[in-house]
Amino acid sequence: xxxxxxxxxxxxxxxxxxxxxxxGAAHGALGVIxxxxxxxxxxxxxxxxxxxxxxxxxxxxxxHSAALRANPDASVLLGEPGPKGxxxxxxxxxxxxxxxxxxxxxxxxxxLAACPKAQLYYDFADFNxxxxxxxxxxxxxxxxxAYRLTPGDLHRALA
Numbered sequence: 135x136x137x138x139x140x141x142x143x144x145x146x147x148x149x150x151x152x153x154x155x156x157x158g159a160a161h162g163a164l165g166v167i168x169x170x171x172x173x174x175x176x177x178x179x180x181x182x183x184x185x186x187x188x189x190x191x192x193x194x195x196x197x198h199s200a201a202l203r204a205n206p207d208a209s210v211l212l213g214e215p216g217p218k219g220x221x222x223x224x225x226x227x228x229x230x231x232x233x234x235x236x237x238x239x240x241x242x243x244x245x246l247a248a249c250p251k252a253q254l255y256y257d258f259a260d261f262n263x264x265x266x267x268x269x270x271x272x273x274x275x276x277x278x279x280a281y282r283l284t285p286g287d288l289h290r291a292l293a
Contacts, residue, residue: 141282148281149291152273155212155227156183156292160249163211164190168197169204181212182248184241186292188229188266191245191252195260202264206233210266223276229288231266238263 142148162181165174177198179190188210192199202208213226238256241263246253255261271283283291 141280144281144283144287148273148275148279148283149287151225151275152227152271152281152283152288153291155225155273156188156288159212162190164198165209165211166198166201167205167207169201175201179210180249180252181210182245183292184244184248184265186289188231188268189236189241189245190264190266191249191256191261192264193258193260194262199262202233207231207269208233208266225273225275225279227274228272229266230269230271232269234265234267236263236265 159181161178163176164179165176167173168175175198177196179192179198182189190210192202208231210229210231211226212229213224215221215224238261242256245263246256268285268288270285271288273281273283275281
């Protein structure tokens with residue numbers, strides 16, 4: 135018997151939910167591969183869209199910064215459970231990304247507009263702005279509402 139595909143076709147509802155999660159996120163959980171052990175590791179990061187592209191600001195002193203230098207492939211989980219109900223019924227978006235350093239000076243005003251508290255440390259030499267270029271995404275809108283999104287879908291969601 136053929137295996138049933140658990141993912142629904144991407145529709146306007148899925149794109150709107152992905153847009154809300156991307157635009158509403160101030161932080162996320164970053165998953166990387168530890169270069170010393172090869173095991174997965176997760177850290178909380180600051181998160182903001184600059185234009186239509188996800189970004190984060192990370193310190194060279196952080197463990198996940200070294201992991202991204204060794205392997206730029208990562209994932210980012212966005213979405214928080216609400217105050218009531220089963221946490222698994224609340225929407226969340228997992229982005230599979232390639233992390234790429236960008237010109238921190240050129241994007242200073244954009245990052246600080248999104249994350250004003252970062253003004254305290256943005257200019258520290260050990261902090262780098264990193265673009266999280268989406269490769270694919272999985273959107274879970276709650277039980278029975280799973281979608282596989284492409285970079286094109288994410289671009290449409292943020293248009």
